[in-house]
Amino acid sequence: MKEEQSNSIVSGSEALIRSLVAEGVDTMFGYPGGAIMPVFDALYDHRDKVKHVLVRHEQAAVHAAQGYARVSQKVGVALVTSGPGATNTITGLTDAMMDSTPLVVISGQVASSLLGSDAFQEADVIGITQPVTKWAYQVRRVEDIPWAISRAFYIARSGRPGPVVIDIAKDAQVNKCEFKYEKTTFLRSYYPVPHPDKEKIAEAAKIINEAKRPFALVGQGVVLGKAETELKLFLEKSGIPFASTLLGLSAMNSDHPLNTGMLGMHGNIGPNINTNSCDVLIAIGMRFDDRVTGNLNSYAKQAKIIHFDIDPGEIDKNVKTTVKVLGNAKTTLSMITELINSNNHNDWLNKFREYDKIEYDKVIKQELFPENGGQIKMGEVVHKVTEATGNKAICVNDVGQHQMISSRYFKFTQSRSLVTSGGLGTMGFGLPAAIGAKYGAPDRTVCVFVGDGGLQMTMHEFGTILETGVDVKIILLNNNYLGMVRQWQELFFEERYSETHLKNPDFIKVADAYNIAGRIVTERAELDDAIQEMLNHKGSFLLEVVVETKGMVYPMVPAGGSVTDVMVGKGEKV
Amino acid sequence: MSNKTLYTITIFSENAVGVLNQITTIFTRRQLNIETLSVSPSALEGIHKFTITTFAEDESVAKKIVRQIDKRVDILKAFYNTDDDLVYQELALYKLSTEKVMEHGSVEYLIRKYNIRVLEVTEDNIVFLKAGHYEETQGLFEELAEKIGVLQFVRSGRIAITKSKIERLSDILAEREALGHCEQQL
Structure with missing residues (x-):
């Protein structure tokens, strides 16, 4: 447990900025307003340490923080005022919740004495944001600021990441407290990374070793868990063809020999159709979104399903699994790689390449290298x-x-x-x-x-x-x-x-x-x-x-259709 | 409603502001009604216990709700049971007019039949308490309403205890503490 101690008595706003610095924040995105002015005032003294990017709308502050977090492995931070400033963040928060992006959004709030009185620029930020955040907490007392920020960062970045809102009453920003910072590493009510179950991993390895037509689905969990190398070793040792969800796309090189492309409504033909031909489906850090699965009643019914995920809430949510492997992908993938046989599935991989040829002729060629002029x-x-x-x-x-x-x-x-x-x-x-x-x-x-x-x-x-x-x-x-x-x-x-x-x-x-x-x-x-x-x-x-003007995106699995119902043109199926 | 099962969902949470809101939004998203709700401090200091009943199509729905509740940061543990697994109870209070009771004559047979406790008798009102399952408290209500008239009636949410030997929350917490502190991912 790291501890930073300072005997100086500081304002809540100063304590907030020092807490952010203690969490390694050097960039944030925001927009000032009445109820957050003390924090912006304190920020003025720390311009050398914390770069604040002044956006033009609070929604953009959150989207910018998302973009920052997604490429940098850091927590994105946004700073906004109360009322409309906070309500403008809802779209970004919901987006970050859906896509598991670690964010800490700090909103000003009216003074604690005014809470609940319909004060100017008051909104029930906690009530509004709870359904779309991993955690939302209102700070009313100055001495709670470092504690709340410490928890916020721990919760945002650990386990399955997500957005956190800290709503700080104006009097807490102004009042004084002693600044003392302690990083959070444990909460008794929160169990972010399940311990891997060796038996489940052995069971999964056995199924994989016996598989004739295994197929892996790579999701963002691999990226969030920094498990790209472990994934590569797993796939290359087992020789299993894979495809990525939209958010998993850059986890592996686009031109990796085992890469069969993207899943989903506008994904590649091979991975969609072969989902219903594989005998073992290995989902890694993905959540079987409806845009990936199409109609669940006809999704991979023939296959044994192994689901690697850090979030127990995703297991059996949409697709019933044969074996669940809970834990961080970095750990579980390296554990399973030790248990699997070196193998190749070249004949099976060719089943994907055959569809690639069809897709190239029917869709890609005209889209990337149009020959007959036109728009x-x-x-x-x-x-x-x-x-x-x-x-x-x-x-x-x-x-x-x-x-x-x-x-x-x-x-x-x-x-x-x-x-x-x-x-x-x-x-x-x-x-x-x-x-x-x-x-x-x-x-x-x-x-x-x-x-x-x-x-x-x-x-x-x-x-x-x-x-x-x-x-x-x-x-x-x-x-x-x-x-x-x-x-x-x-x-x-x-x-x-x-x-x-x-x-x-x-x-x-x-x-x-x-x-x-x-x-x-x-x-x-x-x-x-x-x-x-x-x-x-x-x-x-x-x-x-x-x-x-009237370009079309193909291939396309129509909404609610089966993954084998792939359109390559109007009224034209594979 | 006929082909749905009543599930009892038990939740242990930190005693934080807004926990109930976090729980109810999960029911709202799936368009499930909360039939009964009871919240109180648990045996462990600082930990609150929620007992919620809801009708669901099948067990997979109950399982999904419990997992979604369980993953909220402020929730320590959530689980679900059907009536067969539980010893459960509700309380009901009935306020009657003293005058009407007197007009009715003896109520000894009612008190014996329903195992009623009399909580208060004044010149104006008499208050009965009955503990039991829904059907029992409802049965008394109907009989009183028909024979004497009920001025006020209130029924509590269900409280429940599992019949089986299950993991105690304190054991779960001790295990988590023993597994140690989480290495941060990022």
């Missing part, structure tokens, strides 16, 4: 961008068609390289998350793919770019539609395009108003040059590419 495809833009960065950049995206396309076609060569809103599917996530990601990984190129719809949900963050000079490469794939909704209208609503066409502003002019360089591309021939200009530009850059 620019989203896929070819993503392909050119990832190639131009040597497949080394961080890919951030917003939500919709471009999200699926960029997640499908961006190539990953290191972990923590995809920042996306998976569980909640939050439009407006991309731009602020990209800003946060750049602070979390300042040495890496951050490319954010956005659509014309999502960009306008948080376009005010151009202001944060102007203010800070942060360098993010914004690739706007503009089809003047809410493309994914339009796609569903085309496929399932008889082409009745209700409220999905957008009359858009001149995005380049808007960017210019914020002193962000930009270029619009309408012709395919200009694309390479424009991408180079963007990547060579010092500072943020908006590359707007006018893409196919």
Whole structure:
């Protein structure tokens, strides 16, 4: 147990900042307001230690903290005021809860004497945030601030990570206390990392050793548990083909020989169809989201299912498991690797490669290398961008068609390289998350793919770019539609395009108003040059590419369909 | 309701503000009604015990709710049982008009039949207490309502104890303490 002692009597705000420093916080995202002013005042004295990024909306502060946390292995921190400041964080908190992102969001609150009286800018922040956070706590007494912050960081980052809210009454920020900080390492009511059960691991190893057609599903749990190396050793020793969930994508290299691609509604054909052909399904740090499983009644019914997870609440939640392996993936994977036989499953792997050929001919070829001219495809833009960065950049995206396309076609060569809103599917996530990601990984190129719809949900963050000079490469794939909704209208609503066409502003002019360089591309021939200009530009850059108006994302497993019901075109099944 | 089973969910929590809200949101998300609720300090200092009954389609639903409750940070332990596993009890209070009771005549047979305790007798009112299962407290209510009239009636939530030898909370806590402090992941 580490202890930092200081005899000085300090204000609650000073104690808060010192507590954050004690937790290793050097960057946070926020927006001031009445009930948090004492904290911002204390922050003024610590500008050398803690960088505060002034966003333009509290929702963006949380998304930026998410982007920061996702790429950096650190806890993202946001600082907001009471009432509307706090309620504006709800979307980001929910997003972080769904995607297990460690955050500490600190909100100001009215003075404790006013609580419950409908005071100016009062909101029941704890009541509102409890359902969408891992923990939410209100501090009313100054002496509780270091204690609450210590717990908050412990809870946010341990076990299955998640967002924590600390709501601090204004009088607690102002009153004085003795500052004494102790890191939390144990709470009797909280058991974050279950102890691995050797018997279960042996049972799982036996099933894996006897498997003829084993298939592994890689989720974000591998990344959160820092188990990428252990996963690689496990997969390579066992020779098991694998696919990733959206959030698990960069845990393994895109071009690893055993990598069969992405799972889910817009995932690759092979992994989806072969889910129902494998004899053993090994889920590692993933939660069988409905976008992955499709109809549960026809999902992997033939297979024995082994589920590795840190969260007992995920076991049997959606898919009934044969063997559960609880614990941190880093520990459990290395334990099981010792028990499994060296093997290869090349014939089985070829079953995936056969589908890859079909997918290439039916979908990928036209998307990445269109031969007959026509409008620019989203896929070819993503392909050119990832190639131009040597497949080394961080890919951030917003939500919709471009999200699926960029997640499908961006190539990953290191972990923590995809920042996306998976569980909640939050439009407006991309731009602020990209800003946060750049602070979390300042040495890496951050490319954010956005659509014309999502960009306008948080376009005010151009202001944060102007203010800070942060360098993010914004690739706007503009089809003047809410493309994914339009796609569903085309496929399932008889082409009745209700409220999905957008009359858009001149995005380049808007960017210019914020002193962000930009270029619009309408012709395919200009694309390479424009991408180079963007990547060579010092500072943020908006590359707007006018893409196919009615582009479609294929393959597609329709909502509620079986994983074997894969569409590769309108009315065309595999 | 007919093909649903009544589950009794027992929860031990830290005595923190807002725990009930954390629990009820889990029921709300699955559109489950809380039939009865009883909260009180447990035998262990600083730890509160919740006893909740709810109807669920099948055991897997009860299991999922309990796991989702159990993983909340402020919850020490949650589990579920069906009636067969439990000794359980509810309390009911009945306020009657003294005048109406007098008009009715002897109530000795009622007191013996239902094992009623008389808590209070004033010029105006008489208060009965009955402990028992729902059917028993309800049976008395119906009989009193028909024969004498009931001015006020209140029934508590269920409290329950398991019949089997189960792990005690104190053992679970000792085990966790023994497993030691969690190495932080990040």
